[in-house]
Amino acid sequence: MENTSKQEKIKEILTRGVEQVFDLEHLEKALAGEKLNIKHGVDPTGPKIHLGRASALLKLKDLQDLGHQIILIIGDFTAQIGDASDKTAMRRSLSEEEIKKNMADYLPQMGRILDMEKTKVYYNGEWLSRLAVKNLFLIAQNFTAQQMIQRRNFKERWDQDKPIGLHELLYPIFQGYDSVAIRADLEVGGYDQLFNLQTGREIQKFFGQKQQDIMSLKMLIGPDGRKMSTSWGNVINMADAPQQMYGLIMSMKDDLMFDYFEVCTRVPMSRVAELENAMKGGKINPRDIKKELAREIVKIFHGAEAAVSAEQEFENVFKDKKLPSEIFQIEIKEEELGVVDLLVALNLASSKAEAKRLIEQKGVKIGGEDNLIVKENLQEKIKIEEGMIVQVGKRKFAKIKKA
């Protein structure tokens, strides 16, 4: 009995949110057996981990629960190069200082998903910064320039006459060498990393090691339909406050929901299929599906309680158009202020010009708790009163505190 359920778990692990596995047959057997060294590399290129990356952590958690050894490689060395996998433009190298700063926040975030007690963490600068040039040279002989360049991202840049840094070409080698250093049995990474993962296999072979299996995961699309990427700004971060995270999920395009269900939650796939069918058949309001999704995701990162209150708050503010339960208070010294100046003073507009625009567009409401009034007159003077509420757009609020 226990065996069959374990087999089922493994099946799920091998398929859910997974783009490709190699060598599938071998891995399926291996997962059922002895403790495996499972490698996952993270480059601390920013202080926050977004959901796209967090989805890999969920996968690792599943593997960890199965009893395998998770080994996180923090790419303090490789981050200085910048992985080209998800880049369509050359990225400036990060300074050591920036990397240190970013790293400080990384592990606690990962600890929200993984059991860090059971997780090994290495920094690849430990071995890469000492890698002899001669060895690099020997390893490099296993690859051709064409192989390195032909991968999709470089090819795109090549075709568009965009720069490709020589150092970027070495990235896969470094990542691959990590696999040697820790004797990885399996490496998990995003689909965009497929090439790097394979490179690990080659280099392990060169060093006479057993070759790792590789699992590449589906890439998460940002809520706006573009690839989720920090430089696009279309990210949902795992450290985002529950309320904000919930809102960001609600703002995604409807057709993306099911990908998120698969990749970012552990809602049974049967349930997901059910929801998808219901939506196609017009039997269910897409909004309700999205609510379920938002709730599930917030639950994973912040717990069930936070998920419930985030949902209530959202309903309150956006469905019932009530005021949020907590409004940021700002002290105002003046007795009276023009509308424009007030918006700037409350930080609801970054300049007077913007404040004017907002007012002209009927986006500004001021008043007491229950009677917010749209302000259209730029000239109007507002008498400052304790507890006065100022709303800009649908979701920016401030409460005035008299000095």
Add this chain to the structure above:
RNA sequence: GGGUAGGUACCAAAGUAGUCAAAUGGACCUGACUGUAAAUCAGGUGGCUUACGCCUCCGGGGGUGCAAGUCCCUCCCUGCCCA
């Protein structure tokens, strides 16, 4: 090293002396509508000024000219071709 094409706002990309605070698309913001912060539609997106208007802006610096994103010089950066 030689030749050549480029560097424009958050991003991409037009513009090659005045009509340029700079087309267009994306992103973002506001409104309408709704099923939601979805989709769709409309409008908006340098700053200051009550306003006439003024200031800053097209890789850096320097020039020409009544007038420069646009011409000239120079420097920095990038692509491509050649060596």
